Amino acid sequence: MDYYSKDLKSIASKFGKKFSCGCAQATDEIYGECITVQGDVEYDLWDFLNSDKELKLLNIPEHKVLWEEKGQKKGRKKV
Numbered sequence: 001m002d003y004y005s006k007d008l009k010s011i012a013s014k015f016g017k018k019f020s021c022g023c024a025q026a027t028d029e030i031y032g033e034c035i036t037v038q039g040d041v042e043y044d045l046w047d048f049l050n051s052d053k054e055l056k057l058l059n060i061p062e063h064k065v066l067w068e069e070k071g072q073k074k075g076r077k078k079v
Helices: 008-019 045-051 053-058
Strands: 023-028 032-037
Touching: 008 023, 008 032, 008 045, 008 053, 045 053
Parallel strands: none
Antiparallel strands: 023 032
16 A cells, blocks of 8 residues: 555545544555455445545555455344
């Protein structure tokens, strides 16, 4: 994400406000500096990246966004 913007903290804050979820700048062992978003936002994230003027200018390609499935999604029962 460092390639796209130096101000990851403000982008993380913008995601947190938009999706009402936990969001922070993080350092990953494999990917380096990144933004982690907690919550079920996978269907809304691309719409937001393409509709927000500031984020649209970053032109982040789809293959740079990684999804991790941890925990339960709302309404889904543990089997």
